[in-house]
Amino acid sequence: GAVVSQHPSRVICKSGTSVKIECRSLDFQATTMFWYRQFPKKSLMLMATSNEGSKATYEQGVEKDKFLINHASLTLSTLTVTSAHPEDSSFYICSARTISSYEQYFGPGTRLTVT
Amino acid sequence: AQSVTQLGSHVSVSEGALVLLRCNYSSSVPPYLFWYVQYPNQGLQLLLKYTSAATLVKGINGFEAEFKKSETSFHLTKPSAHMSDAAEYFCAVSVRGGGNKLTFGTGTQLKVEL
Numbered sequence: 001g002a003v004v005s006q007h008p009s010r011v012i013c014k015s016g017t018s019v020k021i022e023c024r025s026l027d028f029q030a031t032t033m034f035w036y037r038q039f040p041k042k043s044l045m046l047m048a049t050s051n052e053g054s055k056a057t058y059e060q061g062v063e064k065d066k067f068l069i070n071h072a073s074l075t076l077s078t079l080t081v082t083s084a085h086p087e088d089s090s091f092y093i094c095s096a097r098t099i100s101s102y103e104q105y106f107g108p109g110t111r112l113t114v115t
Numbered sequence: 116a117q118s119v120t121q122l123g124s125h126v127s128v129s130e131g132a133l134v135l136l137r138c139n140y141s142s143s144v145p146p147y148l149f150w151y152v153q154y155p156n157q158g159l160q161l162l163l164k165y166t167s168a169a170t171l172v173k174g175i176n177g178f179e180a181e182f183k184k185s186e187t188s189f190h191l192t193k194p195s196a197h198m199s200d201a202a203e204y205f206c207a208v209s210v211r212g213g214g215n216k217l218t219f220g221t222g223t224q225l226k227v228e229l
């Protein structure tokens with residue numbers, strides 16, 4: 001149980017375009033989802049927290065107009081990187097938790113490369 | 116705010132030797148503590164967690180960790196390293212009522228040599 005998927009696993013896009021990453025909880029209802037960014041050989045940096053049906057809460061320094069997060073259902077959250085630039089290239093990981101659990105379940109990550 | 120410090124960004128052990136990965140935490144309230152493992156280009160897998168029950172926590176793949184409040188530590192150990200243990204290990208902390216946000220350490224790369 002407690003499986004989280006991400007799609008796509010890898011994506012390459014051109015500079016200036018937008019790309020959407022999906023995060024799904026496959027066998028549980030995720031009241032809260034988290035989005036992290038991981039630079040090569042670095043730790044995970046929390047970008048934002050999203051609760052189903054409400055606006056995401058962004059961490060300090062994260063541009064909310066650039067990283068659009070939608071959590072429209074209890075099983076799906078999306079991260080859209082708008083007007084992507086090479087510096088947005090990174091490994092993006094989502095996690096999900098239920099309302100009754102303190103534990104986060106992580107997705108397998110999405111490798112974004114902006115050319 | 117809570118934080119974790121992982122001492123040693125790289126640890127190398129021989130196959131069969133003891134694995135010890137260090138984690139110290141800082142928190143003004145009782146913490147929840149976690150160890151995760153990450154293999155290249157993959158997400159995080161939970162190894163074990165401390166949630167204010169038993170201080171000695173056993174996890175998957177033979178790993179265990181002991182919560183020591185007096186030392187503010189939560190070191191990860193495994194009696195005998197296996198080649199498949201080579202990976203990146205992250206210690207993380209969260210607190211009740213803190214939105215369950217996880218704060219991660221900087222990670223320790225474990226290398227296992229023959």
